[in-house]
Amino acid sequence: MRNLVPVFRFVTGLFLLAVWISNPRASAAQAVCPLDSLKPRQVKSLETLKQIPILNQGRIKPFESFAKNFLLLLSGRERYQEESAVEWMARFLFAPRATYDDKIFLINNPEIPEALKIAPEKKRRYSYRQLEAGYEKLKELVNVISGIDEKKQSVVDKELLRVYSNVLLYIRLSGAFMYAVPHPDFTFSSAETMKELDLPGEPGRFFSFFDILEKSDGLSRIMELLPKKNRTTWTARDNDAAKIVGSLSFWTDHYAACPLGIIPTQRHDNEEWLSPMDAIIQGFSDPVTGGEIKNLRDMTMHYWNGSQMEFDMSARAFGDSVFKRISPKEQKAVGTAPLELLYNTLNLFAWAKLFYAVGLILFLCSLLAEKPWMRQATIAATVLGFIPHVTALVLRILIMSRPPVSNLFESFIFVGAVCAALGLILEAVNKNWLGLVVANTGGFVLLLISGKFSAEGDTMQMLVAVLNSNFWLSTHVIAITTGYAGCCVAGIMGHIYILQALSRPGDLNRLTITYKNMMGILGFGLTMTFLGTTLGGIWADQSWGRFWGWDPKENGALMIVLWCAMIFHARIAKIINPLGAAVGCILALVNVLWAWFGVNLLSVGLHSYGFTSGIANALILYVVIEILFIAATVVILGQKNMKF
């Protein structure tokens, strides 16, 4: 195989060839794909493909994670109908036209399909073919929005930009393996040329970009003579060669800069990974890179032909070749792929959610008719929920080689785990269902919310420079989220205390136990939130030179500390009774939510986007319900002469 440079030298040197290059036929490269009407036979198992490493969003991840994140980004789901993310992604990459009618583009706002003159879909998901019809309008609208200050963009504007960016990404990625697929741009009218280039078949047969590339030596030989010839004396062979070289040039330009990092560069100091076409442009002359490009071409062909064994062999050969030549740091990242695949396969958070839900249902059933086995069964369900919950956290730590909390999604799963742990400890001490209710409620609700955040794409993003410091992440963030968990548990217990007071106000022993546990946990929450807040100050001092800057996130944490301290001092001053402290604990929970989303909420109206405004609405609804609950409690318990 040879470098493309000699071929392109002729392209740029020949005026007549320029006519071919700008030929409108070339611009129809995608539109006339002969495979349009054909369906790939597909291979049955994609196990080998799953493991192939991809560099995406700054991180080396297995193909399966890349596929899941891409599908999540586009459709908000990890599957497409009956297909797994990997199956759909393979179809999309190897035979993109076979996905043109798949309804995978999620459009949250109904105004957008209306503006694009697309019939609205009930499930809010649209196919590429549907969006293609409104593409020009979409582009026009995006051009207008791009001129608007980001802070002034509306929710619809943001959604339009998101959809446009997804469509562009889809288009660019869809060309990643086109180099391997036969196309009419690469046909010959002269049998003589085909013979000279040692290409099989009859004139008119479609070849792929890759097939022609392999014959670049022969093509160069023909092209070398062309500048010496008059255009009018060109033979069919010369015309064929000029046309083919023009197509090669157009394709390398058209499919360049594809965002699929699958082939590492040859230099260890360059951490970029390239798409097959970009690798062809940069280093096809290198036999190893050329071999890898051929492996990927073979995978495409075998996928189309449904040849399982050949597909697997090509995938393994490709994976082995890549692994051998990447840097030790990259090899370490690739080495965690089996763990990540295990993490993907086990779907541990779903299991944890399921068992926590079972625990809650058992508790509710026990309220109707308590049986001795029910508490043991609930303990078992809670532990069975807690084990996959913690296992998933540990797997994430091992995969990312960093502490468990570095984004909002992880903060939910971590706080959920701490709530469950605190609940189990409480149950071990009190043995009265209290801890079980706390563990299952906290674990289930927080995992449920985290699911909404995972819908945004990769939950293992790389960190920006200021966060890229394990020591401060592992101290400040863990302390503050543990503090959040403590206050959440105290809030849940505040609810329990009030419900107990409502149901059995005379049972002082039970109320006292709940009260003492509630205040103890609130103290734990206060201690950890205080530590987290001040460690955050130390982190800020280390990074920016100021301990305290009154920024919204800092203020949110300070408000939790002040509120908890106020509850304790108000009890000492006898301004409030245990019932008042319970209300205070519920409001501490509201405070935690404010601190957790404070910054995002403040942005609403300034730069709101789909999900944040959704969170804002949900939070406002929650606060309203909580206030109504407290108001109703005050009225009902006031009538029973219970003092707050």
Add this chain to the structure above:
Amino acid sequence: MNLRPYFSQSPVVRVLSSVRVTVVCLLLLYLLTLVGTIAQIQEGLYLAQRRYFESFFFLAFGFLPFPGAQAVMWVLFFNLLCAAAKHFVYRWQRIGIIIIHAGLLLFLVSGYMTLHTARESHLTLSEGQASNTSVAYHDWEVAIWEETAPEDNLTTSRDVISLDTRYFRRGQEMDLKEPGVRWIVTEYHHNCEAYKGQGSNTIRNASGLVRFAAAPLFKEPEKNTPGGIFRITSGDSAGIDVLLYGGENIPTPVTIGFKTYNMVLRLKHFPLPFMVRLKEFKKEEHPGTQTPRSFQSLVEIEVNKAWREKLISMNEPLRYNDFTFYQASYAVDRMGRESSTLAVVKNAGRLMPYISTFVTFMGLVVHFGIAALRPRKNSTEKTSHA
């Protein structure tokens, strides 16, 4: 000598030591934090910080005097001192409470020290460039220095008279000993636009500016550009009117007696304890993304006439006495030359929050630890429902 009975009798101590005062202060601080956070949307961080957190009092809703966080913290400080004198039980079982509140007292003291002694500025250097002064973010000064012969301009230091503009008011007068003149503020705007063209031709300005149009203050203070007209009188002379504008690049020369002085309105400059030279700036991104992975400035500093290298990166600042240099930002100009901005903080009480954090946290651990380990009085009801 037990002073507790003596303190307890004082009515001031009796009121100030009340836990109710603590609760009110905590509630006020809570409300101020909430309001000060929300106000940042409209007013920006700087103005909200000054209005709600650094003030003693402010007008809520434009007419209602309300205590600012500084006033509340002073009350809390004395409340804590009085409570420590009157109410605290100094026994081993209560050691946690005592440590917590000692830590909080330290926090309040460190907050006061930071407010009054810490100074933040920045230093922007292109690769190869050196400097021994840093520049304030949004505090301005009128700088006056004597013009020297061109060959003396190669020196690395000069004596500059600095007039703090924060408190400039129309009609304000001050005596400047060095040039031996009286400085009168005729007009001063914290944010304005300056214009050339028709106006008084008796006003001196190097750029030909003659008048100002006052503009409202931005919520981001660094966007404000001040300007002022000043009258300089010496002896019985009628005086010279000088116009200085923050947006100018060149100083205005004014001759007083036999000497010529350059005057400029500029962001405050602070001397550094050494010369800093930027050798190289490096920026790394996560591969295939625009997400920054690290920023690093390789600088040389001249200490005791010897140069030594130091790498400053995110979370890895350069510390020297009370000074700390942090990697803050960077820029690339049209020619592709990189420059790095280092935040320069001078804070004598930098370690105070560290100590306070440690002390308070230990107190909390001891207090709640003792409470958790205390023998339980009530037996639990094993199967009762929550």
